[in-house]
Amino acid sequence: MLDTIIKGGLVVDGSGQPGRVADVGLEGDRIAAVGDLKDATAGETVDATGLVVAPGFIDLHTHSDFSLLVNGAAESQVHQGVTFEVVGNCGHSCAPVVDAEAVKHAIFGHRDCVPIDWHGFGQYLDRLEAQALGVNVAALVGHGTIRLNVLGGAQRAASPDEVTAMERLLDGALEEGAIGFTTGLEYSPGNSARVEEILALCQVAGKHDVMYATHVRNRDYFYEQGFGEALAMARRAGVKLQISHITPKFGAPPHATEHTMEMIRWTRETGADVGFDMIPHEWGPTTMTAVLPPWAFEGGVTKLLDRLRDPETRERLKQNPLPIWKLVPAGHWDKLVLFQSQENADLTGLTFAEIGRRRGVHPYDAILDLLLEEGEGLYNVTWVGELVSTSDLLMTMHEPDCGLISDTITLAPYGELGDVKWAPSSYGWTARVLGRYVRDEGVFTLEEAVHRITALPASRLGLSDRGALREGAFADVTVFDAGTITDLSDLKAPNIYPSGIRHVLVNGRFAMRDGERTPVNAGRVVRRH
Template sequence: MPADLLIRGGTVIDGTGKAPLSADVAIKDGRIAHVGPRWPGTADRVLEAAGLWVAPGFIDIHSHSDFTLLADPRAMSSIAQGVTLEVVGNCGHGCAPLTDLATARMNVYGYAADYPIDWRSVGQYLERLQERQPAVNVLTLVPNGRLRLAVAGLVDRPSTPDELRRMKDLLQASLEEGAFGFSTGLEYGPERACSEEEIAELCGVVAECGGLYATHTRNRAGEDQESIAEAIRTAQTAGVALQISHISVVARLAADGVRAVDGALEQVDRARRDGLDVDFDMHTRLFGTTNLSAALPPEVLEGDQAAVAARLRDPEVRRRVGAYRSIVAGLAQGDWQRILLSQYGSRPELAGQSLADIGRDMGLEPVDLICELLLAAQDRIPEPMILAFCYREDEARRVFAHPRCMVGSDATALCPDGPLQGAVFHGAYTWAGWFFRHFVRDTGLLSPEAAVHRLTGLPAGRLGLEDRGTIRPGTWADLAVFDGQIFRERGTIAAPNLTAEGMVHVLVNGVPTLEDGAWTGARGGQVLRRGG
């Protein structure tokens, strides 16, 4: 019986970390049917791969594409980098579950206010996503921020016993509807007051289902080691598998960033030696990015536009904003020159300027400036984004040198045209290309097979996906075929929305989405459900 498609004459890097080999890869019914020196049969179609590397499709272990894949399912920024699977629902952010539509657009990166929301549960959200036929495979975690908003609303206190019970019920239902685990964003307004005890109770629900707990840790200045220790204690208490998100953020919590990173990695290694199932990931930027509105206490955003605007003008509220230990203040560390406004539709000319410079020109102190900027954008408060230059390459290098470090975009999938044209999320177009160029070709820190393993087999194993992440007979044909001497990012801080180069063919479940460097228009992604 002929193969549906044959990738002929490439160098296969199979995702396990083993040395590359010259081989043909035959595909039948969306799965790999043969990997070997020469396919003995015929094929309906042939893609030539001489001089190219054939790898499993890359897995974005830490994506924020929850909404953008609904808005435009082509995911061109991802496909151009060989990405075939994205894990959404990270950092306590996501699209479901929902109860109050007034807070629906909060805790969702990239959300457009005019997009209709006709789902409530995680199961309904996954159905809507599948109806959109995404170009990439997608799976989700249950965001704790969404649980808090659904049950307690915009509060800055620990959950009550009754609220916690309802959150656990909602988490259980979401896991039964197909979510792979649970995430927290303990540095963000809706979750910063959550107690360690309540997170451990929620993680107990996840542990019973065999799911994964991914955490954006609490991250308070001067508490770099405690932020990791709390995550490990929580996982130990609940008996749950732990994924520490973008671990090197601890560097911005201490005067000595290298020492903070080394201490975090030592804690992970010690926990693993003690038998705890703990891993971690890191994004590829030397800066952080988030919503400007994350500077506000959650209750400031409660109610309609008029109510929010009245609070933003209130001097007493502004005093509370100034005293609030937000992620934005934590990123600034008192130096507002390091915080750049990266996306601001109300006055696009301000994008790329620091809050210190904008404040000086407008005669405003940082807190007053933030409130005024959000007042001007009050009909789309989640839209303004910031960049925070707070990391160094030597800190990141130590993390990526660790054999358990996975790689994530910490960004949203975007497209250069269509409904997402003009949308910006730094890292979206660059993360995998930068990782491969920098650590394989430029610095030699990783061999090609080690780098591919970090992007494929390692995260697939973490997610329990036995039929993805490696190239062998029987696995789904998620494949990235690229020129290993060329593959790189083109986007920059000033011009972030440039697609990567060097990717030649990309197949998702055997469907060619990129062929000879050109878009085919086909979308073969699946929405994956735990246990499905």
């Protein structure tokens, strides 16, 4: 007898092939059968008539490394059908840790309520495994974190001995279960690394046959350099490359997206393994400290706050020729919105044009003032910018192998995370894909869209038993109403659950049932070995 039968739904199995009406039988944590199960018996039967039955959604690019330790339920993801997350992106991971004080400021979403009481990557995964997790989790090891452990906050090229030390840390993390390697080359400290350093580390990743995910060094003025460096790693190191949130952003020339896709095709012709993904949104998030030049971070957070206080140094900070977003030097303050600030929560949701007017200061000074007022928590101040054009976003998403991601952290509308906002996509990215881009605009077929957030990311991770509805695969299942699924969030009110998600099963157990969250948290930590 089966444990559960999901009966009569439109089964869209993740392969990209046309959906078909069928039953899905579950036994334990696995899918036991897909087809006509009218003669089978089960402990319970769920009627999915008129609904879509899909593999649980996989988010290949998140920063939930720490938020899952604060609240493992992953409410914001489970409520939109996500059953698997990959954390540690953009070079920022929670491990390894030599100096907890130095590393904590590089951890997205760090909060003092959870002590950093681990050192090795395996210990971090053990700590994560001790949580009741709403989703399955795999973790990348971040270059920025590794670099901080070896060089501290030094903003300079690494010596040969220091590169060797970083190689050892990377090798150890991969041996201990990290599912891949990641860089954030627009962020400190990654932006101080030379190409030779990145190549040496990619060769370690290539030896382990794991994915290398990169937030490239530049996606605007010098986009050719940023993407070219990443593609060279795939060629020279033989590593499986994943270019994160690939669409060129404001400041790039009009032809940049088309040219980038050409560069990828040329590189693939050499035999290199290249994948890429994109947030399904014109607005993207980051930490607000990324507006600062690399030298601002020398000496740690205390020195940084001193620089923000000093009038002469502040003027130098504003002369940064290459902030992460070129909306800043262009003065497009109406396209920059404060998203998260503990000390100035009343200003969240406002543009920096509005904040500047409200405070009677130039918007750039408002940015620096808000960072200073946040004190030691300034690394948790986030903002969003209107970074990519709709036409470039659509051009990217029309590529058949473009993955779709959230670039967010797991949140919950209660407890320690109740007041946290992170990204426009935090609560609604899957519904935006399936509602707006499938049902309303026809950018994808239903089957294509499901493939992009299930089997495609699973294949990039080398996971053959996730992201598919087939016999023997893990029983991660999302059941939704294709006619009503809708992203209800916006920039002013981003933390709103979507409509249309009916049931979510993680490893065969109901995390959501009849549109309501259950108390079950059946997620697991997925290690490389």
